[in-house]
Amino acid sequence: MLLHVPQVLHAQAVRDMRAALDAADWVDGRATAGAQGAGVKHNQQLAADSPLARTLGRQVLQALARSSLFRAAALPQRFVPPLFNRYQGGGRYGMHVDGAVQVLPDGENLRTDLSCTLFLTDPQDYDGGELVVADTYGTHEVKLPAGDLILYPSTSLHRVEPVTRGARVSCFFWLQSMVRDDGQRSMLLELDQALQKLRARHGDSEEILALTALYHNLLRAWALT
Numbered sequence: 001m002l003l004h005v006p007q008v009l010h011a012q013a014v015r016d017m018r019a020a021l022d023a024a025d026w027v028d029g030r031a032t033a034g035a036q037g038a039g040v041k042h043n044q045q046l047a048a049d050s051p052l053a054r055t056l057g058r059q060v061l062q063a064l065a066r067s068s069l070f071r072a073a074a075l076p077q078r079f080v081p082p083l084f085n086r087y088q089g090g091g092r093y094g095m096h097v098d099g100a101v102q103v104l105p106d107g108e109n110l111r112t113d114l115s116c117t118l119f120l121t122d123p124q125d126y127d128g129g130e131l132v133v134a135d136t137y138g139t140h141e142v143k144l145p146a147g148d149l150i151l152y153p154s155t156s157l158h159r160v161e162p163v164t165r166g167a168r169v170s171c172f173f174w175l176q177s178m179v180r181d182d183g184q185r186s187m188l189l190e191l192d193q194a195l196q197k198l199r200a201r202h203g204d205s206e207e208i209l210a211l212t213a214l215y216h217n218l219l220r221a222w223a224l225t
Contacts, residue, residue: 001186002133002140002152005070008063008118009147017056018120018146021084021169024052029085029093040094043160046084057082060118060171064149072192073151075178075185077225078110082118087129088167093160095134100154102174111176112154118171119144126166133158153182178223188222191215 009017026044046053060082064070080102087093102110117131123143131142131150134157141161142150152158154174179185192215198208 001073001182001189002135002142002150002156003069003073003189004142004144005067005073005149005151006145007147008067008070008149009060009120011147013059013063014120014146017059018169020052020056021046021086021120024050026086040092040096040159042087043091043093044086044088048081048083053084054081056084056171057173060173070149070151073185073189074114074116074175075188075219075223076175077178078104078176080110080112080174081105082171082173084120084169084171086167086169087160087163088126090162090164091168092128092162095157095159097157098154098174110174111180112174113177113180113182114151114175115154115156115158116149116151116173116175117142118147118149120146120169120171121167122146126168127164128161129163129168130161131158132161155182178225179219180224181222184218184222188215188219191218 024046027047029043029045030041061079064076098112098115100112102112104110122145129143133140133142133152135153144150177185179188191211195208195211195215198211202208
């Protein structure tokens with residue numbers, strides 16, 4: 001499932017976040033890449049242990065908690081603290097797959113079910129920088145407005161095209177979902193979205209209540225908590 005989640009951050013929040021990031025000290029992005037990724041990664045990152053990264057990361061997680069679409073699609077259980085990167089001057093990230101397990105600051109392991117990129121630069125402000133995600137239906141280029149997020153399975157091969165003008169600034173992170181299987185998560189999201197539309201038209205009819213029970217019983221059967 002490749003999903004566009006619009007307006008996770010509103011315009012003023014993006015401007016405030018960008019002002020803080022533009023004044024920050026950046027480090028080589030290869031510091032957080034695995035052995036395969038380090039060879040094809042050419043960008044900058046905000047140090048994960050910096051006070052600014054922690055502060056802005058909390059703001060991102062608070063915004064995600066307010067997004068009903070994100071919650072319904074991801075069914076998040078645990079997050080890797082959000083990180084921030086910058087591509088400029090030809091910066092790019094070659095085709096790679098994200099590591100299956102990330103170590104959290106408390107030393108616990110997290111299984112990466114879903115990868116997220118929250119765009120903090122509007123598309124017209126830079127050339128290149130498309131996120132290219134490969135799946136069973138081919139490759140998909142993603143370049144979203146500032147404040148919008150793309151959610152995709154961490155099993156996907158993906159890359160970031162070279163940025164040839166301006167700078168592409170983003171927040172990125174991984175999460176472990178309550179529902180491990182991408183197909184099951186997709187079906188639950190489709191059912192959830194259909195139920196919302198039906199409830200808006202017809203209220204809580206007997207049939208809608210029955211379908212709501214089905215949704216929760218499927219989640220109960222599939223959730224790993």
